[in-house]
Amino acid sequence: MPICSSGISREKAGLATSIVVDQAYVQHLLPAGLAWIYPYLPWMHGLEIGDVGAFCAIDPPTWTVPTGPQIFDFITGGNFANANLVQQFIQDVTRAYLWYNLCECASVTTPAAPTAPTAPSNLPAVNPPTVVQPNTAQPCLVRPFHGQNVAGFIVDTGFIPLPSSSGMSVFLHGIANPPPTAGFHDYGLTPTWWTLVPFAVVRGDARQIVSYLGGTVQTLAPPAGATHLSISMDQPGPPYNFGSLFDLDVTVYCNGDLPTGVASPCCPPDPILHATLLQILQLATLMQRNLAPFAYVAGASHAGLTGNGALTIPSCLGVRVTLTTIPTWVGVEAGDPTEYFEAGWLSWGDSTGFAAREFLSHNPQLSFPAEAARYTRIGYTLAPGVVATIQELYAES
Numbered sequence: 001m002p003i004c005s006s007g008i009s010r011e012k013a014g015l016a017t018s019i020v021v022d023q024a025y026v027q028h029l030l031p032a033g034l035a036w037i038y039p040y041l042p043w044m045h046g047l048e049i050g051d052v053g054a055f056c057a058i059d060p061p062t063w064t065v066p067t068g069p070q071i072f073d074f075i076t077g078g079n080f081a082n083a084n085l086v087q088q089f090i091q092d093v094t095r096a097y098l099w100y101n102l103c104e105c106a107s108v109t110t111p112a113a114p115t116a117p118t119a120p121s122n123l124p125a126v127n128p129p130t131v132v133q134p135n136t137a138q139p140c141l142v143r144p145f146h147g148q149n150v151a152g153f154i155v156d157t158g159f160i161p162l163p164s165s166s167g168m169s170v171f172l173h174g175i176a177n178p179p180p181t182a183g184f185h186d187y188g189l190t191p192t193w194w195t196l197v198p199f200a201v202v203r204g205d206a207r208q209i210v211s212y213l214g215g216t217v218q219t220l221a222p223p224a225g226a227t228h229l230s231i232s233m234d235q236p237g238p239p240y241n242f243g244s245l246f247d248l249d250v251t252v253y254c255n256g257d258l259p260t261g262v263a264s265p266c267c268p269p270d271p272i273l274h275a276t277l278l279q280i281l282q283l284a285t286l287m288q289r290n291l292a293p294f295a296y297v298a299g300a301s302h303a304g305l306t307g308n309g310a311l312t313i314p315s316c317l318g319v320r321v322t323l324t325t326i327p328t329w330v331g332v333e334a335g336d337p338t339e340y341f342e343a344g345w346l347s348w349g350d351s352t353g354f355a356a357r358e359f360l361s362h363n364p365q366l367s368f369p370a371e372a373a374r375y376t377r378i379g380y381t382l383a384p385g386v387v388a389t390i391q392e393l394y395a396e397s
Contacts, residue, residue: 003059004105011056012104013299013394019102021047022142029097033116037090039126043075044090045247046144047098056103060096063089068122075124077175093117140165140254147233147246154187154246155233159194162227167256173216173249174233186210187235187246189217193226202226207234299392306388308381317395318368319378321346321360325387337362344382346390348375357381360388368393 331341
């Protein structure tokens with residue numbers, strides 16, 4: 001039975017069309033009942049939702065809870081089948097809870113998220129505080145990349161902007177999926193440091209071989225003048241394991257921090273400066289969203305409108321008017337788009353009055369008045385027999 005009894009689900013208003021969530025942020029998507037998963041999140045791949053609309057159009061994935069020994073294989077690079085099973089479980093359970101964060105039922109109340117699965121027995125402990133002190137250093141950049149083995153070439157990351165910081169250390173972690181069978185070569189990672197202004201190679205590091213079962217390489221610190229990093233990943237071969245999938249994670253630590261160290265202390269923040277910058281950011285974001293939005297997303301839809309009336313709407317970017325029924329007597333002039341005459345009109349306004357009317361001459365018709373964000377009502381007048389749907393459009397966040 002679908003989650004939405006109507007069978008129709010959609011993305012919530014105001015979302016980006018695609019979303020990426022790094023491993024460091026996945027924990028914020030999971031409920032407290034899944035705290036037993038938190039220690040294993042650093043080994044998972046980040047979430048990549050390339051099309052939020054398509055993601056929300058179907059039910060979230062279900063999952064099968066792995067065993068403790070399978071999770072041990074996942075974090076130690078043991079049995080690959082077990083590691084892949086755990087990776088799939090964490091991805092599925094996280095996507096399921098992300099669905100309730102991004103999506104909603106179109107015409108019925110969205111049900112509550114499912115109950116968190118119970119932890120299996122014999123869970124492996126990761127850096128237990130009774131044995132070792134937990135690491136408090138956090139990376140300043142995490143970038144995941146994915147590729148497939150084609151003629152020995154697997155991944156080229158392109159130019160990765162480096163943080164504006166001193167004391168950087170870069171770590172590369174790669175793993176094959178599935179791993180090559182016996183007799184095939186491991187793979188190589190080749191870092192190259194660049195400056196883009198002027199465009200030049202600052203230093204090219206030698207290829208470093210990493211086991212296809214998974215391994216981490218620490219590169220040299222960035223040379224002076226380097227602003228970007230690119231990494232090529234290949235299988236030296238032959239023979240090549242064509243078709244095998246590879247994952248590469250690039251992790252950068254700043255200010256002398258290391259994965260096994262303690263975060264560098266810093267001066268205390270200035271609350272007045274922070275508040276001022278936040279206010280400037282909020283005003284700039286508001287201006288961008290309403291004056292120069294990158295795109296728009298569909299919001300609430302008002303269907304079955306006839307005759308005349310007025311809708312109360314929240315501040316939005318514009319509307320899309322679709323004429324779902326057009327009588328044969330309405331005038332038509334063929335063209336691209338087709339022109340209609342005497343179908344009706346709409347007017348934007350608020351509690352104090354309305355602006356000039358806008359005739360409905362196309363189907364569907366977009367209306368984006370320059371001051372749409374200031375209006376709270378939209379009046380419509382439809383000719384006899386004309387039925388329309390008015391859908392609110394919001395700026396993409």
